[in-house]
Amino acid sequence: MKRNFAASVGGWSARHRWWALLIWVAFVAAATFVGNAVGTAEMKDYEGMNGDSRQAGQIYDEAGFKNVADEVVLVQPRSGALTVKDPGFRQAVADVKSAVEATGQVEHVRTPYDREPSPVTEDQRTTLVQFDMKGDGDTAEKRVQPVLNAVARVQKAHPGLRIEEAGSASAGKLIGEAIDKDFVRAEQLSLPITLGILLAAFGALLAALVPVALAMTAIFSATGLLALTSHLLHVDSATSNVMLLIGLAVGVDYSLFYIMREREERAKGRDKRRAIEIAAATSGRAVLISGITVIVAMAGMFLTGNGTFMGFAEGTILVVLTAVVGSLTVLPALLSLIGDKINARVIHGTVRVLTRGRVTWRRILGVRGGQSRFWGAIMGPVLRHPVVSVVLAGGLLIGLAIPAFGLKTGAQNIDDLQGDYSIAETFKRIDRAFPGGNDPAVVMVKAADVTTPQFTASIQNFKRQALATGEANEPVTVTINPDKTVARIGIGIKGTGTDAVSEHAIHTLREKVIPATLPGAHVTGSAAGSMDFNDQLTRTLPLVFGFVLLLAFVLLLISFRSLVVAVKAILLNLLSVAAAYGVLVLVFQKGYGEGVLGFHSTGTITNWLPLFLFVILFGLSMDYHVFILSRIREAYDKGMTTEEAVTFGIRSTAAVVTSAALIMVAVFATFATLSLLTFMQMGIGLAAAILIDATIVRAVLLPATMKLLGDWNWYLPRWLGWLPQLSHGDDAEDADEDERRVPALVG
Known part of the structure; x- marks a missing residue:
């Protein structure tokens, strides 16, 4: 045997x-x-970056800067013409400063009335109270609650002003905790849903x-x-x-x-x-x-x-x-x-x-003797009218895939956070008042001593020229590392941080301002990091796609000894992935699912998601394809005709494929309940693709195309005859005779 x-x-x-x-x-x-x-070694921030951003991030990481969690309190009138010069406004700012200092958790508090003032808008109606959390920035979110409480008390005492706190520590606490709860809920839902479907299956x-x-x-x-x-x-x-x-x-x-x-x-x-x-x-x-x-x-x-x-x-x-x-x-x-x-x-x-x-699914699908009458009923018209089936199913998938040509990607930002999070609105107000202030461009410059008068003058020259371009703005901050060998310059840039305006500002800094003032400096930050990531992705995308498609083709060719099976599997998988991309664009970019799913579209798909979905979906789609094809090839090798083998293979695998697909769809769909739009997109994209793949592709396109191709399905050129002959079934001498009796199985 x-x-x-x-x-x-x-x-x-x-x-x-x-x-x-x-x-x-x-x-x-x-x-x-x-x-x-x-313990798991998590990557450093710069290891997730590319290009100039990665170099800047590495300089920062190795410079020995103290890890500081910076916080700000936004102060602005809710209505009226109150400005920073008015006594009531001044008193509110003073109260904020006193309240946060009284907690003992902050240091380096800066207001618009200090020697080194915090920023104020041109209309003098909005300012920031800036400060740093004491201790390690990584753990600051555990100590920020008393500060949040203090700011809330000041807000209560000054109802005519908007007094709101935001920053890395407060965001880590308020947003991080919510997202962690989301993941716990999704994980808790996944197991009982999976178990319930399995109970129905078995x-x-x-x-x-x-x-x-x-x-x-x-x-x-x-x-x-x-x-x-x-x-x-x-x-x-x-x-x-x-x-x-x-x-x-x-x-x-x-x-x-x-x-x-x-x-x-x-x-x-x-x-x-x-x-x-x-x-x-x-x-x-x-x-x-x-x-x-x-x-x-x-x-x-x-x-x-x-x-x-x-x-x-x-x-x-x-x-x-x-x-x-x-x-x-x-x-x-x-x-x-x-x-x-x-x-x-x-x-x-x-x-x-x-x-x-x-x-159970076996009863719902009419499974008897390993065969599904439900899917058998579907197979009948599909195999009787294969051309019509291919045209209708293929046309539907192509129709779904067409919107994918308009797919636009964007970096994650505060708009990705869905739900009632007041701190998210605070970040947006700060960004409207001080564009780029929430997420400035960060220039890292390294030298033997960045505190010399000559180097200090170069930094001031950089600031003047950058602001003169009209593409950068205050606040501009300069921080020196303990060894005085690295300067970190934070500077606000125009735009949203993810749009063409912000990208042009980064290009201006890198290509004009820095070469003239701080040669050898590197730029990072959200906008720069997104640009460098997209550039790297553009360069490597063909390589990734080519690698995955080529190796999958070779594996299928060796496994099934069929050139047609391997090529068709690649094409069908690409079609289902393209349809999933189209669904993503329709739902999350065009916003057709906003009311049902309860989100607000940002008009883009998260930049890392398309490649991630391609790799994951292409791999998972092969689960069903290989399983069904193995059963079809097993039946074909035992003497059935191609049509009989296809009918047998689809009907005999229907219950397991239906159950497996439902589990995947249910598990992936739980991620649509999360607060981050990125994970909602990932969950819906995966769920839609698996649903499409297990129904339209495997139940209609696969059998219809196999019927049309007939024995050409198993075509292998003579020059590939050296490929190993692999068994798809059990070749024991006592193999069941009933699997050789075609009419009993497919009738």
């Missing part, structure tokens, strides 16, 4: 189930323990719990491994959230593929061991191919040269790898240990679970 790698591993695990379970538990425990012991508690348990242990172990690898390649703090999202999706999917096939074989009368062997040889192999394809897709993010993307690649590859290993090893062992109890609806003979009514 020929045995592929997945079958060999699964067979060994089933025969040595206790050893397999022990090794897996030991691996998860060791990875988790070691990961907690060493109609049995154990069968529903096993995939969730396997996915969670894979996530735990991958998180531990990430802590180790992060010391070689630092990761962004959001990497763990992405790992949870991807790990839960693929971990559950892989278990679904495996368990469904094992149950199907048991229903045919196979003994327990034989059913597991067949599941390992078929679904196990599909899991292996799918996992490798997903990993290859994720690896494309390494080619971006951006620390955030590279960290995402590191984390997602680890979680997919552990999910594959767990599915091929511990899952057969669990199935061997549990046996037919995995189908039980009663716990200890007394407690009946949620499947009492047996309203």
Whole structure:
């Protein structure tokens, strides 16, 4: 009997189930323990930057500047013509200064009436009280509440003025806590939703719990491994959230593929061991191919040269790898240990679970003998009218994809924060009063001594020339590091920080002002960082796309020994990704979903999201494609015609694909409940793409195109005949005769 790698591993695990379970538990425990012991090394701010911004950020990081959390209090009249010269205004500012100083948590308080005054608008109606939080800036948000309370008391005493605090510490506390709660809620929703769908899919508690348990242990172990690898390649703090999202999706999917096939074989009368062997040889192999394809897709993010993307690649590859290993090893062992109890609806003979009514996907989809009558009914007209099906389904997807040509990207800013956050409005008021003041351009200049009269004069010359361009404005701040070797110059720039006006201002600073005043200086900040990120992305995007598409093509070509299958899989996946982009543009850029989802459109899609979605979606879409194609090829190799094999493959995988897609859609959709627009976009984009892929693409376009191509589906040029011949089924001599009786299966 020929045995592929997945079958060999699964067979060994089933025969040595206790050893397999022990090794897996030991691996998860060791990875988790070691990961907690060493801790995850998060990347430094500049490691997520590119170009000139990265150089500036690195200079700042290595200069030994004290990490300071700066705060401001906005003071402006709610109505009337009150100005900073009026006694009432002056008294309010004095009260703010006294109140914040009384907390003992602040230092370096600056007002418009001091020797080094804080900024005042030209109309004299708005000013800022500036100060720094004492202690480490990273922990300032834990100490800022008394300051917020003090400012609130001053506001209450001066109702005619708007007195509001904003800054890194207050934003970290008020916004950070809200976002953390969002993620906790999303994570808490994901598990029960997943479990509920699995209960509906299997109609049995154990069968529903096993995939969730396997996915969670894979996530735990991958998180531990990430802590180790992060010391070689630092990761962004959001990497763990992405790992949870991807790990839960693929971990559950892989278990679904495996368990469904094992149950199907048991229903045919196979003994327990034989059913597991067949599941390992078929679904196990599909899991292996799918996992490798997903990993290859994720690896494309390494080619971006951006620390955030590279960290995402590191984390997602680890979680997919552990999910594959767990599915091929511990899952057969669990199935061997549990046996037919995995189908039980009663716990200890007394407690009946949620499947009492047996309203499962198998009943809804009319699954009998491993075949879905529901999808079979759909297959009928699709295969009878393949041209019409291709035209209608393809036309729909192309129609959805057309808006993607108008996709506009933008950097994250305060407008990304959705919901009732008063501090967000404060930031916007400050930005309207002092454009660029919230997020100024930051010029980093390095020299032997930046405090010499000559160098000080150069800095003053830079300030004069920058302001003279009309593209920069106050406030201008200069900070010197303890060694007096680096000067940090903060300067406000015109525009919103993300528009063409701000970008032109950065170009002016870099190309005209700095060469004439501070040669060798580097510019960073939000606007500069966004520009450099977009430039880097533009350069590397073709490389990433080419890498992912080429390697996925090679993997599919080797796996299915078909040039047509490989090319068609790439085209269908690209079509579904393009349709998802179109949905994103319609909903978040055009704003058609604002009322339903409860957000306000910024008119752009977050700049890092399109590439991230392409890589993730291309990898995840291969899950269903590989699984369905493997079943089709298995049937074709056993003597069915292409049309019969397609019908059999779609109908026999319908329940698992429907369940897997619903889980992914539900898990991804929970991210649409978050307060950050970026994560709402990510959740809706992923959910829409998976829904499109599992229905229109896999249920209509795939079978219709295969029907049209007939035996050309399996075309392989002679010069590629050296490719290895891989089995897609179990080639045992005692293979079921019923799978050779075509009419019984597809009739």
